[in-house]
Amino acid sequence: MSAPEIKGWCPGAWRPMRSGDGLVVRVRPWLGQIDRAQALGLAELAEQHGSGVIDVTSRANLQLRGITDAAHPAVIAGLSALGLLDETPEAEAHRNIVLDPFRSDPAQARLAAALAEALQGAEFTALPNKFGFVVDAEAGRLAEISGDIRIEASAEGVIVRADGCETGRAVADMNEALGTALALTRWFIASGGIGADGRGRMARHVAAHPLPADLAGAVVPVQAPSAPNPGALHDGLCLAAAFGQFSSDSLRALAGALDAGQPIRVTPFRMLFVPGLAQAPAHLDLITDPADxxxxxxxxxxxxxxxxxxxxxxxxxxxxxxxxxxxxxxxxxxxxxxxxxxxxxxxxxxxxxxxxxxxxxxxxxxxxxxxxxxxxxxxxx
Ligand code: SF4
CATH class of the missing domain: 3.30.413.10 (Sulfite Reductase Hemoprotein, domain 1)
Known part of the structure; x- marks a missing residue:
């Protein structure tokens, strides 16, 4: 058998994907997290208009399933009211950033927010939908998560690395990291990284087009030893569900356990992480035992x-x-x-x-x- 064809676009809320059970509406939470009101609102939308489940994806997004064509406008209105919708499909498509959900340093979130804003600029409009960024500047926890441009930790500090290169360029601080990531993005576009079909990935591009000296580096990123397990972690709790699919009830139960202002972070390991939470609410769907x-x-x-x-x-x-x-x-x-x-x-x-x-x-x-x-x-x- 040969490897299957890969689609060159990612679905979103504005541009849902058709599946056997209706539309799949993918929600990209800002900075990869939702608050209690947003969790309760998503549970409501999933029950009212869909199949009552919320998927966690490997790009740290959330998906509502089983949405009918007729219900899609109501879901869009609901997401907008919850503050979970970009203004346009284009804005949504260009916010493809995975941020370390276990971060303790708020500088990572500030960098991701600045990067998301910069990527809305007209000069980046042509970027392929699948072209993504990873912000992982603390401990290399996202080493297995794909991303074309990576802001990572090294033994000495922060580096910016193009996917496909084993080493990256050291930067002095997060401002320089942002500038270098954007410069790499501009180089990718200007040097022909985007094909006539609008697709293109960094690893393939650098294999044929070596990076210019001012964007290359020789610093090796650090890597966390393994992917996280559910359970107590980093002063919080990581919660899994079978197949990364949370029922609306389980999301509601989790929201009920939060203090005001306490976020639920969506991880690319298809789990949810709540900083500061010591005990999971009792719900059959929620898994916190790594041996499950x-x-x-x-x-x-x-x-x-x-x-x-x-x-x-x-x-x-x-x-x-x-x-x-x-x-x-x-x-x-x-x-x-x-x-x-x-x-x-x-x-x-x-x-x-x-x-x-x-x-x-x-x-x-x-x-x-x-x-x-x-x-x-x-x-x-
Ligand atoms: S969801 Fe499963 S059945 Fe459908 S295309 Fe993917 S692998 Fe095949």
Whole structure:
């Protein structure tokens, strides 16, 4: 099988994506966080106009699912009233920044806000929708999160690094970091990083076009040892939900546990993080135990929610979670949206059956074919 085609745009609130269960409306919270009123408002919108669930995405965004075409204007009005909507689709598309959700230094948030504002300038209008920034200047916690231009921590301070380069340029402070990130963006545009189809990514571009000396550097970024687990973390609490999908009830329960002004931060690890929260509210959907079997399985929405799917991925993943000896990815088709890469075990849906791939991606050669999802038993394979 060959690797699937990748779309060159990301859905948003203004420009939702059509799925098997209706429209998927992606919300990009400012600085990756929402307050109590916004959490309650999103829960209400999800219940009133959608399927009652809120997805956390790997770009630290939130998604409402199952929105009908007729309800979309009401959702847009609701998001606007909650302060969760950009003024235009273009403004929304150009605010593609992932900010360290576990930050303690407010300078990172100030930098991300200044960067978001600068990117609204006319000179950046042509940037591809998928072109993204990562602000990770404290501890390298977002080392695994993709981003074309990265503001990162080094052993000595802060660096700015173009994706595709192993080292970055040291900067004296966050002001210089902002200026260097914008200069890199201008260089990417001016040196032909954007193709005739409007697409383009930094890593591919620098492979053929070496950075100019004033934007290159030799400083290595630091990397956190591993992705975070749910539970107590950095003087707060990290909360997961099966498949990164929070029910409106669980979001409401979480909002009820917040003090006024206490934010919920959306992480690109498909979890929510609440600084200062010591104990999770009691709700069955909220996971704070890193050993919870549901954290061993990954699955895309699958059937009936995605038109490409021919198997119900998540019920199958839930059933197998308790017995899989290693992390398992259940993908509705070979595209691998939930995990576009290898996993120890991958089940790929095909014409109502599953293929099992060991240590590979959904599109790789399977070890077993045509398994019946209703009777499939991993222990016998
Ligand atoms: S991987 Fe899943 S969500 Fe993605 S296109 Fe295939 S069935 Fe749909």
């Amino acid at each position: 079997p549901l954290l061993r399985v990954t699955a895309c929405p699958g059937a009936p929610f995605c038109p490409q799917a021919t198997i119900a991925t998540r019920p199958l993943a839930r059933r197998l979670a308790a017995v899989t000896p290693v992390p398992l990815h259940v993908s509705g088709c070979a595209k691998g949206c939930a995990l576009p890469g290898p996993a120890p075990l991958t089940l790929t849906g095909r014409m109502g059956k599953c293929d099992l791939v060991r240590d590979g991606a959904p599109w790789d050669e399977p070890a077993h074919r045509d398994l019946d999802p209703d009777t499939l038993d991993l222990r016998t394979l």
